[in-house]
Amino acid sequence: MNSKTQPEQQIDSTEQYRVVPIITSFLIAGFIGLFSETALNMALGTLIRDFGVHETTVQWLTTGYLLTLGILVPVSGLILQWFTTRQLFGTSLVFSIIGTLIAAIAPSFAFLMAARVIQAIGTALMLPLMFNTILLIVPPYKRGRIMGLMGLVISFAPAVGPTLSGLILNNLTWHWIFWISLPVLVAAFVFGMVYMQNVSTLTKPKIDVLSIVLSTIGFGGIVFGFSNAGESGWGDPLVIGSIAAGFIGLLLFTIRQTRMKQPMLNLRAFKYPMFVIGLVLVLVCMMVLLSSMILLPLYLQTSLALGTFAAGLLLLPGGVVNGLLSPIMGNLFDKFGPRWLVIPGLFIVLGSLIGFSTIDVDTPAGFLIAMHILMMIGFSMVMMPAQTNGLNQLPRELYPDGTAIMNTLQQVSGAIGTAVAISILSAGTARYMDTAADLANPQTPLLAFTSGVQDAFIFGIVVAVIGLIIGLFVKRVEVAHPGS
Known part of the structure; x- marks a missing residue:
């Protein structure tokens, strides 16, 4: 036996894994990473004032992270x-800790931007590792429950x-968002290094530099282009060039992977129909969820003139309900x-989006809370079940590729x-202003912005x-139960 792969092969039964401590390690690390990400989004206005940067510049804190x-x-x-597994878990948390520390002491926007990139490296290692580890140590007939527990934490943190x-910004500086996160990350690192086990078998496939370059151009170009389109406009040469380069890079990457004996990313996962359906449903949910997460705070703070704390408080019940329902749905x-x-x-989800498409400057808070709770209930019923069912259909050797995809x-x-969503919002606002009869009325810009928000929610519909059409084709993947 190869000594390099022996640590991973010593345990050949999932029953010998310390599942609870391993999952707990991931839950703590995942919670604080997601908390700091959404918490920082509410501080963007403060950062614009503190660093004297423009909205398009501060957006790089999100764009750079996604990129x-x-x-x-x-x-x-x-x-x-x-x-x-232990090497990757430790490395991901070291990056997260270093990035959080730099962010906490950041004296300039450039330092904060660098910190966000370092944090993103930690997250990029942690997310696939977390899902791949669950697939390896939890038998398929129990995965819904564990994925539901992950959903509880993953949903509660952004909520x-x-x-x-909002509370922190009312009493302290934005630096404390990171100072509060730092000791929890350190605790997660120590706990994880004590209890984490190596669960995978190292195959050490050949590293293909060209595949890495094409992947970077492909996925990086698409994310960069679309992330900037909302602010710069779809006609911006940089946006068009980035998206075009991204699609060309992705096409060449796909062709190369299908022709390699040992591909960097094994696209055979797409041969499994429930994986494809589960993937599409998760992508639909993410598209609607992230567009709603940017539209609702903008609407609450612009159209309804709510402060950051009040806006966050209004969106809290939906997130909490989503988190509490996740284990039940599992x-x-x-x-x-x-x-x-x-x-x-x-x-x-569709019903809640139809409700959101009717909001105006006089919509009561109770209606918004109810629609948001409905939306988050819907997401709890779709995302984790679709994702788990899709990954269940993959053979063990495709778990790393399936989670990466x-x-x-x-x-x-x-x-x-x-x-x-941002583009539709901007276009809808401009269209209303072009046809408005009384431009001097101070209510007109608010009505125009609200009209743009309504249009953007129609995109979500x-x-x-x-x-919904794709969801009609979902079927349960049959998995082996003990004693079967």
């Missing part, structure tokens, strides 16, 4: 086969992030499969959804309808 993920996550399928950041998935969750869930395309779909 780093878009470049590194596709390579994760290769990385997972070269380094042990409380804006509310807690158990229901294990018992009944995805079909009886996904289809009703998509109908609920799913995590990469989530970043791409999120960037596309956000860019399209279209995407949800597409998802």
Whole structure:
């Protein structure tokens, strides 16, 4: 036996893994990473004032983060086969800790931007590692429950992030968003290094430099182009050039992977129909979710003139409900499969989007909270069941590639959804202003902005309808149970 792969091969039964401590390590690290990300979004206005930068510049804190993920996550399928679970877990948290520390003491925008990139490197390593580890140590008939537990933490962190950041910004500086996160990350590192086990078998496939270059150009170009389209406009030469280069790079990358004996990213995963359907449903959800997450705070703070804390508080119930329902949906998935969750869930999401498309400057807070709760209930019924069912169909050797594909395309779909929503918002606002009768009325810009928000939610309705049609074809992947 090769000594380099022996640590991973010592444990040949999933029952011998310390599943609870391993999952706990990932939950702590994932929670604080997502918390700091959404908490910082609420501080963008403060950062613009503190650093004296423009809105298009501060957007790079998000664009740079997404771009780093878009470049590194596709390579994760290769990385997972070269380094042990403990090595990758420790490395990802070291990057997250260093990035968080730099952000906490950042004296300038450039330092904060560098910190965000370093944090993103940690996240790019952690996300595929987390899902791949779950697939390896949890038997298929129990995965819904564990994925539901992951959903509880992953959903709760973005939900409380804006509310807690509003509290922090009311009493302290934005630096404390990172100072509060830092000790938790250190604790996650120490806990993980004590309990984390090596669960994968290292195959160390050949590193193909050209594939890495094409992947970087392809995914990086698309994420960069779409992320900038919302601000710069679709006609901007840099946007057009980036998206075009991205699609060409992606095409060449795909052709190369299909012709290689040992591809960097094994695209055979697309031969499994439930994986493809699950992937598309997750992408639909991410597109709608991330576009809504940028539209709703803008609407609340512009059209309704709410402060950051009040806006975050209004969105808190939906996020909490989503988190609390995730473990329940995981158990229901294990018992009944995805079909009886996904289809009703998509109908609920569609209904909430129709409700959001009717909002105006006089919409009561109760209606907004109810629609947001409905939307998050729908997402809890679709995302984790669709993702788990899709990954369950893959053979063990394709787990790293399947998780890399799913995590990469989530970043791409999120960037596309956000860019399209912002573009529709801007176009709708401009169209209203062009036809407005009384431009001197101070209410006119607010009415115009609200009209743009309504148009952007119609885009979400279209995407949800597409998802609903695809969801009709979802079927349960049969998995082996003990004693079967």
